[in-house]
Amino acid sequence: xxxxxxxxxxxxxNDYLAYxxxxxxxxxxxxxxxxxxxxxxxxxxxxxxxxxxxxxxxxRELNGYLSSYVGRPSPLYFARRLTEHFGGARxxxxxxxxxxxxxxxxxxxxxxxxxxxxxxxxRIIAETGAGQHGVATATVCALFGLPCIVYxxxxxxxxxxxxxxxxxxxxxxVRPVTSGASTLKDAMNEALRDWVTxxxxxxxxxxxxxxxxxxxxxxxxxxxxxxxxxxAQVMEAxxxxxxxxxxxxxxxxxxxxxxxxxxxxxxxxxxxxxAAGDGMHTDRHAAALGGGRPGVLxxxxxxxxxxxxxxxxxxxxxxxxxxxPGIGPEHAWLHDVGRVKYLSATDxxxxxxxxxxxxxxxxxxxxxxAHALARLPEVxxxxxxxxxxxLNLSGRGDKDLATVAARLGMNLGAxx
Amino acid sequence: MSEGRxxxxxxxxxxxNRAGFIAYVMAGDPDPDTGLAILAGLxxxxxxxxxxxxPFSDPMADGPPIQRAALRALAAxxxxxxxxxxxxxxxxxxxxxxxxxxxxxxxxxxLGYEAFAAKAAAAGVDGLIAVDCPPEEADPLADALDANGVxxxxxxxxxxxxxxxxxxxxxTRGFVYYVSVAGVTGAKAAxxxxxxxxxxxxxxxxxxxxxVGFGIRTPEQARSIARVADAAVVGSALVDAIAEAIAxxxxxxxxxxxxxxxxxxxxxxxxxxxx
Numbered sequence: 111x112x113x114x115x116x117x118x119x120x121x122x123x124n125d126y127l128a129y130x131x132x133x134x135x136x137x138x139x140x141x142x143x144x145x146x147x148x149x150x151x152x153x154x155x156x157x158x159x160x161x162x163x164x165x166x167x168x169x170r171e172l173n174g175y176l177s178s179y180v181g182r183p184s185p186l187y188f189a190r191r192l193t194e195h196f197g198g199a200r201x202x203x204x205x206x207x208x209x210x211x212x213x214x215x216x217x218x219x220x221x222x223x224x225x226x227x228x229x230x231x232x233r234i235i236a237e238t239g240a241g242q243h244g245v246a247t248a249t250v251c252a253l254f255g256l257p258c259i260v261y262x263x264x265x266x267x268x269x270x271x272x273x274x275x276x277x278x279x280x281x282x283x284v285r286p287v288t289s290g291a292s293t294l295k296d297a298m299n300e301a302l303r304d305w306v307t308x309x310x311x312x313x314x315x316x317x318x319x320x321x322x323x324x325x326x327x328x329x330x331x332x333x334x335x336x337x338x339x340x341x342a343q344v345m346e347a348x349x350x351x352x353x354x355x356x357x358x359x360x361x362x363x364x365x366x367x368x369x370x371x372x373x374x375x376x377x378x379x380x381x382x383x384x385a386a387g388d389g390m391h392t393d394r395h396a397a398a399l400g401g402g403r404p405g406v407l408x409x410x411x412x413x414x415x416x417x418x419x420x421x422x423x424x425x426x427x428x429x430x431x432x433x434x435p436g437i438g439p440e441h442a443w444l445h446d447v448g449r450v451k452y453l454s455a456t457d458x459x460x461x462x463x464x465x466x467x468x469x470x471x472x473x474x475x476x477x478x479x480a481h482a483l484a485r486l487p488e489v490x491x492x493x494x495x496x497x498x499x500x501l502n503l504s505g506r507g508d509k510d511l512a513t514v515a516a517r518l519g520m521n522l523g524a525x526x
Numbered sequence: 527m528s529e530g531r532x533x534x535x536x537x538x539x540x541x542x543n544r545a546g547f548i549a550y551v552m553a554g555d556p557d558p559d560t561g562l563a564i565l566a567g568l569x570x571x572x573x574x575x576x577x578x579x580x581p582f583s584d585p586m587a588d589g590p591p592i593q594r595a596a597l598r599a600l601a602a603x604x605x606x607x608x609x610x611x612x613x614x615x616x617x618x619x620x621x622x623x624x625x626x627x628x629x630x631x632x633x634x635x636x637l638g639y640e641a642f643a644a645k646a647a648a649a650g651v652d653g654l655i656a657v658d659c660p661p662e663e664a665d666p667l668a669d670a671l672d673a674n675g676v677x678x679x680x681x682x683x684x685x686x687x688x689x690x691x692x693x694x695x696x697x698t699r700g701f702v703y704y705v706s707v708a709g710v711t712g713a714k715a716a717x718x719x720x721x722x723x724x725x726x727x728x729x730x731x732x733x734x735x736x737x738v739g740f741g742i743r744t745p746e747q748a749r750s751i752a753r754v755a756d757a758a759v760v761g762s763a764l765v766d767a768i769a770e771a772i773a774x775x776x777x778x779x780x781x782x783x784x785x786x787x788x789x790x791x792x793x794x795x796x797x798x799x800x801x
Contacts, residue, residue, distance in 0.1 A: 133662070141663050143631060145587045147683040147708055149660045150690060289593055290584065299586040306587060307709040309685055406631040406658065407584060419605045420636030421583040 126373035126449060129440065134323020137446060139439035142322040143406045147306045152409075156324040158229045163331070168224065175220050179253070180210050182217075182335065186343035186500070191470040196486055198495035199354075202347070203473070203503045204340050206364065213476065213505030214333060214364040215246035215317060221332035222315045223250040231313035234258045237301040239266055239294035239360075240430035241273025242476075242505060243317030248282035258282040261300040263293040266430055273509060291424050294434050298408050318361025319438035322409030326438050333367025340500055341371050353493040354379040357502035358481040359452065360396065360432035362441045364504035373449060381489055382441060383481045385427035386454035396425035398437040399445050399452045407435075412442040428457035428513060429477035431505070455484035461517060464507060476505030477513065531624040531652045532677055532700040535574055536735045536756060544797055545752035546574035547790040548737055550628065550761030552595035553578050553612050554604030555768060556778055561599070563779040564768075565616045569623045571783045572790025575737075576616075577655070577759060580609050580629025587657045589712040591762040594769060606633045606642075610649040617650030626653035626679060626700075631667075639670035646676050653677035653700045661693045668697045682728045684708050684720075695732040701756065702732045707741040712762025716741030718750035725755050745792035752796035760789050 129136045134156075142152055162168040176182040185208065189201045206214040226234060234256050238244030244260040251258035260277055264286040267274055277284050290296035298321075305314045319329040344352050355372060357365035359382040372378045384397035395401055398413040405414040407422060415423045415435035425435045444450040455463070463483035468474045475483060482501050489499055507514075515521070539546045549568050554561040568576055581599040585592060613625050627646065634642045634656065646654065654676060659667060661680065668678045677700030685708060686694060695702070704725060706716035716738065725736045738751050739759025751758045764782050771781030 142660060143658045143663055144660060145657050145683075145705075146660055146681040146694065147587075147685050147705060149662070150685045150687065289590070295584060299584050302586045303589075303710045307713065309708045404635075406635050408586070409658075411635075414632070416632065416636065418636075419607075420633035421600065422632070423583075 127370070129443070130323060130327050134327070136440045136443035139404070139411050139442040140323055140326055141411050142409065143411065144322045144409045145306060147309065151305070151309060152322045152324070159225060159324050159328050162225050162228055168228070172221055172224055175224070176217070176335065180216050180220060181208060183339045184208050186340060186347065188347065189471050192467070192486070195466070195470055196490045199490035199493045199497040199499050200348070201486065201490070202344065202352070202498070202500045204336060204368065204500055206336060206502060206504045207473070207476065207479070207506035211242070211246045211249050212508065213242045213246070214336060214367065215243045216249065217335055217367070218317065218329050218332040218363060219243070219246040219250045219315060222328070223254055223256070226256070226313035226315065227254060229313065231311060232256065233308065233312045234315055235261070235301050235304050235312055236315045236317060237261045237294065237297040238317065239263070239297070239433055240509065241266070241270040241277065242431060242509065244282070244284070245273055245276050245280070247315050247317070248277040248280035251282060252280045259304070260284050261287050261297040261304070263291070263297050264288045265292040266294065266297070269513070270430060270509070293424070294430070295422065302408070317363070319363040319366045319440060320361045320408060320410060320412070320436060326410065326440055329363050330366045330370055330440060333363050334370050336364065336367040336502065337369060337371035340368060344498065344500060348498050350498070351375055351378055352500045353377070353497040354381060354489050354499045356381040356383065356482050356485060356489050356499065358383050358432065358478045358504060359437060359441060360385065360434050360478065361436070362438040364502050366438060366440055368500070368502045369450060379492065380450040381485065382450055382452045383485050384452055384454045385429055385432035385481055386456040386459070387426040387428070389456050390454055393423070394426035395454070396427040396432050396434060397454045398435060399441065400454050402435070404442070410439045412436050412439045413445070428460060428517065429481065431476070431478040432481065453485045453488065455481040459484035461514065464514065473503065474507040475503055476507050477510045479504045480507070531622065532575070535622070535624055536701065539574065539756065545755060545793050546737070546757035547572055547748070547793040548575040548577055548739070548757050548759040549573035549764060549786050550577040550579060550739070550759055551764055551782065552581055552592065552599050553609040554581065554599040554602055555595045555765060556598045556772055557602040558604065558608060558612065560778050562612055562615055564782050565612060566619060567779060567783045568786055569620055571786040572794060573623065573786060575624045575626060575757065577626050577628050577761065578609065578613065580606060580627055580633055582630040582633060585630060587710055589710040589762060591712045591766045591769070595765040606637055610645050613649040613651050624652040625650065626655060627651055628655040629657065631656055631659050634667070639667050643670040643674040643676055647674040651676060653679045655679045655681065655703055657681070661696065664697065679703055681705055684724070688727070688731070691728065691731040698732055698734065701735040701737050702728050703759070704728050704736050704738045704755070705740045706738050706751070709740065711740050712743065714741050715743070716747060716751055718754055721751060722754040745788050748789050749792040749796040752793040758793050763789070
C-alpha cells in the first residue's frame, strides 16, 4: 500500500483520481496563487515531491516510520452499540485517534518531514489552530532534530494551553499571532510571511489539504493511507465495499484521505460534514461550502467565507480544528461535481454526538470527529438496515475536555 | 490613454535624467476623506506615481505597518467601490499622475475580472499590481485588463531566476516592480549594491522601466536606490507617518505629505549628487 498505487488504477470514464492537472487544478479550484517570491519555492517543492514519490526508497522509509512510530495500520472497529443505537446500518470507525499524537495529522507530517530532509531544509515552520497539527509537526521535528516554529493565533494559544505546553516540551517555539482576528487564518498568513522572508532554508509544513499546489495533492496523498487501509479492512470484515463513508471537513485532510481511494467506486456514497457553529441560519459557522462562495486565499482558489466585497470573514466553531473560513480545493470540486455530499453539524449537534460516542463505545472523540458522528442518523437511514458505513474517527477528544466542560457549565479546575 | 500616463511619466523622467518617486498609500486610510486629501496632496509633495493599496483582510505579503493601514481603512468602511471612487475624485483634479492599484486577488475575483478592469479604467486607474497572482495564474486577469487599457504590472524578486524572468516579462506592461528583498513590506532594508545588478537584469529581460520597492524607508535608502533604479517605491514609512500622526493627535494628511516630500526630494536629487 503506497502512495504510488494512485498511478496504477485503470482509467475510468469519469476518473476522479486523475486530478489535479499539471497546473494543480481540481476543475476550476486549486492553483498556485502565491507572491512571486514564493513561486520558485512551490515549483521546487513540486519537483522534489514528484521525485520522492517516484522513489521506492522514500516509500519504504515512510512506511517504516508509519508502522513503527505512528502505529499504523490503525484498526477498523465495528461499533456494535452505535450500530444498535442508530437501528440498522453496520457502523465501522476508522480509528485514526489511536495514532501517535492522537489524530490523523501525523500521517502527513511524517511524509512531509521526510521530504523536507530530502530537500536539505534545516528549519521547519507550521501553522496550527487547535494545536493538533502543531503538536504533530513538533513531534516529527523532535524525531529528526530539526528546529520548529509554530504560528498559532493568540486567541487559540489561550484556549488550547495544553497543546502549547506539549509543543514546548517537544522543543518547538510557539509564536502567538496577534494580527487580524488572531486565529487559524491569521496564523497561516504569518507562516506565509515567515516563508517569504526565509526562502533559502525553511520548509513550510502545511497541515491541511489546502494552500498552493502541490500542497493539496501532497497532503491528500500522505493521508490516503487512511482510505487504502480502510478498503482492505472493510473487504476483510464484510467481503465487500462500504455503502457510505463519512468524515468531518475543515480544510479536509482526514476526509480526503479516507475518500480518495473510493472516489471511482460509484456505489460508495460519500459524505463530508462541515461545522455549522451556531447554525447555518446565523453568520457564526465555519461551513465554506454551505455558506461561502469561490475566491482566492492562502495560495488556492476555493470556497471561502467572505463578505460582498471579498473580505474574508471569521469562521466560528466549537471545534478549533474546523474553525477556518476556507476548505481544500479538491473538496470544492467534489462538491461542485456532486461526487461528495456535504452536510453540516452545529456545535450542539457535535456535543451530543461527543457524549454519545463516549458513553456507547468508550471512545472520547475529538470535537472535529464528533461533527461526523452527529450526521450518522441521516447517513445510516440513507444506506438502510443492511448497509455498511465507515466513519473516520480522525482524532481523540482529550484536548477538548476543557472546551466541553466550559460548554456544559462545569469547572474543570474544580474537578481535577 | 492609461498606457499613455505611465509610459509618458517614465519618458519624462528619462528625459530629465532623474528617478521617479512612487508613493504607496492605502486607499481610505485612515478614512475616505482624509485618504482623498492625502492623494490630492501627493503630486505637490513630489510623487511621480501613486500606488493605491486596495485594503484586504488577509494581506499575507505585508508587514505590520501596511496590515494596520488595511485594518484602519476597512474599519472606516473602505471597499473596492470606495477605491474606485477615490481614484475618480483624484482624477477630477489631476489628469497626469499615474495611479497603480496594488492589492490581493480575492476582492478582484469577488467583483469579477471584467467588471474590475472596466471600473478601474473608468475611474482613471492606469495599472494593477496583484500580489498573489503570479504569471502562471494571471492570463484571465491580464486579458480583462488588456481589453480595458489597464497595465498589469508584474513583480520580480530576488528568487526570480533568468528562466522565470522570461515568464514574468512575457505579459508585463508599464513597468516591472522589483521586490528588493525576500520578505514582507517594510521589514528588511534594500541594499543598493545588490539591487543594481538585479535592476539591470530585469530591465534587459523586459525592455521596461524598473521600480524598486519593499525595503525603502528613509530618504538615504531612497536616494541610493534612485541612483540605480527607474523609480523608488515607499509605502510602510508613509502609512507609519499616518499612524504616528493619529497617535499624537496631529493631522494625518500633513504627516504623510511631509514624509513624502522628504523622500521625493531625496529621489529627485539622487543622480545630481553623483554627477
